Amino acid sequence: MTPKVLCIVGTRPEAIKMAPVIKALQAEKNIDCRVLATAQHRGLLDQILQGFAITADLDLDTMRPNQSLAALTSRLLLGLDGVLQSEQPDVVLAQGDTTTVMSAALACFYLQIPFGHVEAGLRTGDLRNPFPEEANRVIAGKLTRWHFAPTQRAVDNLLREGVAASDIALTGNTVIDALLMTAAQDSALAIPLDPGKRLVLVTSHRRENFGEPLQNICQALKRLAERNPGIQILYPVHPNPNVKDIAHRLLGRTRNIILCAPLDYAPFIAAMKRSYLIISDSGGVQEEAPALGKPVLVLREATERPEAVDLGVVKLVGANRDNIVEQAQRLLDDPQAYQAMARGVSPYGDGKAAARIVDVLRQYFQACP
Ligand code: UD1
Ligand code: UDP
Numbered sequence: 001m002t003p004k005v006l007c008i009v010g011t012r013p014e015a016i017k018m019a020p021v022i023k024a025l026q027a028e029k030n031i032d033c034r035v036l037a038t039a040q041h042r043g044l045l046d047q048i049l050q051g052f053a054i055t056a057d058l059d060l061d062t063m064r065p066n067q068s069l070a071a072l073t074s075r076l077l078l079g080l081d082g083v084l085q086s087e088q089p090d091v092v093l094a095q096g097d098t099t100t101v102m103s104a105a106l107a108c109f110y111l112q113i114p115f116g117h118v119e120a121g122l123r124t125g126d127l128r129n130p131f132p133e134e135a136n137r138v139i140a141g142k143l144t145r146w147h148f149a150p151t152q153r154a155v156d157n158l159l160r161e162g163v164a165a166s167d168i169a170l171t172g173n174t175v176i177d178a179l180l181m182t183a184a185q186d187s188a189l190a191i192p193l194d195p196g197k198r199l200v201l202v203t204s205h206r207r208e209n210f211g212e213p214l215q216n217i218c219q220a221l222k223r224l225a226e227r228n229p230g231i232q233i234l235y236p237v238h239p240n241p242n243v244k245d246i247a248h249r250l251l252g253r254t255r256n257i258i259l260c261a262p263l264d265y266a267p268f269i270a271a272m273k274r275s276y277l278i279i280s281d282s283g284g285v286q287e288e289a290p291a292l293g294k295p296v297l298v299l300r301e302a303t304e305r306p307e308a309v310d311l312g313v314v315k316l317v318g319a320n321r322d323n324i325v326e327q328a329q330r331l332l333d334d335p336q337a338y339q340a341m342a343r344g345v346s347p348y349g350d351g352k353a354a355a356r357i358v359d360v361l362r363q364y365f366q367a368c369p
Contacts, residue, residue: 003365004032006089008080010040010062010100013175013284015048016265017095020177020354021118022054028358031365036083038062038076038100043239044262051265052178058083062100066241069099069132076103084111091361095119095174096283097133097140105140115140118357119173120147121154122304129302131208133283137304146364148357150174150348151307171356172349175287179269180351183292187266189274191258197232198276198332200224204247204299205238206281213319214243217299218250220324221279225256227325228332233257234271277331277338279317279324286314287348295341297327307347312340 007022009015025033037056039045042063049056060079062072076099084092084107094104095118108115117140127135141147147163149155150173158168193199204217225233237247237259251257263271269288272278278289281299289296290313297317298309308314317327331338 002030002032003090003368004034004087005091005093005361006034006036006084006087008036008038008092008094008100008104009045009049009056010038010076011098012041012044012048012262013282014095014098014100015045015052015054016178016284017119017174018093019048019052019054020174020181021093021095021357023052024354024358025361028362031358031361034058034087034089036060036087038079038104040072040076040098040100047262048265058087072099073103076100077107080104080107081110084108084113089113090365091116091145093118093357094140097122097130097137099132099136102136102139105143109143114145115143116146116148116357116361117141117144118148119150119154120144120168121149121151121156121158123154123157124302124304126302129208130206130300130304134304146360148353148360150353153307169356169360172351172353173287174349174353174357175284176291176346176349177351177354178265179288179291182266182269183273185266187270189263189267189270191234191260191267191271193234193258193274194232197230197256199271199274200231200233200328201271201275201278201280202233202235203238203280203282203285204235205240205243206300207242209281209299209319210242213299214246215250216319216321217324218246220321220328221257222251222254223321223325224328225254227329229256231256231276231332234260234275236260236263236268236271238262277328279328290314291344291346291348293342293344295331295338297324297331299324305348308345311343311345311347313343313345315341 093116
């Protein structure tokens with residue numbers, strides 16, 4: 001019988017980072033690849049799956065407006081349990097640190113289905129930061145059969161936690177596969193921008209920034225826009241009501257700030273390529289921007305992606321209003337400081353991560369009796 005691999009995706013970044021793996025598995029004639037959407041995100045997930053021409057074979061339709069973590073987790077666990085029992089996959093793969101991934105690892109553990117964790121081994125060492133992602137990946141990591149680690153740092157984190165070296169594969173991050181596949185298309189950004197202005201691209205959605213930190217971030221963006229008429233800020237706003245409401249209330253009426261709906265992946269990459277500077281709390285953006293030679297100011301206190309920080313192309317600025325303004329202003333005013341951060345480096349991968357992951361599974365299935 002052809003072995004069955006079930007790829008589980010729940011949110012936007014999981015769809016982006018699993019797309020290259022799903023494509024590579026679909027190209028294998030000796031593997032039956034099935035895709036399960038938990039739809040922890042609804043619109044954002046559908047947008048990305050459509051962009052990569054991936055159709056989910058199964059859909060749990062989990063998302064509810066302003067969902068709590070406990071309610072989301074319980075819906076996911078019950079839904080996943082049912083699907084895993086009916087599908088009986090030989091292997092399950094999921095990517096990252098969302099509640100979908102933690103629940104998938106746990107549901108597989110209960111049914112003793114081997115679980116492969118894509119983007120394994122990222123750690124800040126602080127369970128509350130980022131919240132709840134650090135806890136999600138630590139829990140998933142305890143229940144994982146194959147740890148597909150994107151960097152040597154991630155491998156070292158896993159070894160330090162006692163994971164056997166034979167259970168870890170250093171693959172690179174599949175986001176670079178997705179980025180290279182997409183950047184090559186050279187998509188247009190359908191938002192009219194002023195060609196005479198430098199573009200500052202912004203994203204923000206982290207739970208630990210909800211409330212006052214996000215207000216500080218928005219105030220910093222407003223101040224930057226008012227002080228610098230020669231820039232244009234483009235902010236595709238995450239649909240989470242905790243983000244959307246504050247962003248529109250505080251930034252909706254500033255002339256050189258454009259708030260827009262989340263962009264499809266290809267236009268978002270076009271926006272990154274067109275940008276001068278990126279300000280973001282996103283994990284994926286921290287990995288993509290260095291490969292495109294774009295400096296990122298990260299709106300977080302800690303990052304599980306220290307490689308680009310060590311290379312000097314990504315800087316943590318937290319959610320302090322004055323600090324954000326000061327650091328961004330420096331990059332706008334000081335060409336040397338800017339150039340030092342605008343070097344194209346790619347510490348997160350070479351675009352072949354998905355092929356390495358599929359190699360590991362192919363070898364496993366060949367060795368199976
Ligand atoms: C989730 C992940 C986070 C990841 C982020 C990527 C968890 C706990 N959080 O955060 O790790 O970095 O996705 O974007 O796993 N919503 C919509 N439409 C959508 C998506 C979300 O309306 O397509 C709204 C809904 O009201 C939903 C809320 O956003 O309840 C929160 O979604 P949720 O997935 O729980 O958290 P995110 O903040 O998106
Ligand atoms: N992204 C996108 N459209 C947007 C904003 C982001 O396609 O409008 C992509 C971005 O390139 C990156 C991913 O979404 O690959 C990051 O998702 P998000 O910030 O939601 O999650 P995180 O990476 O922080 O978990």
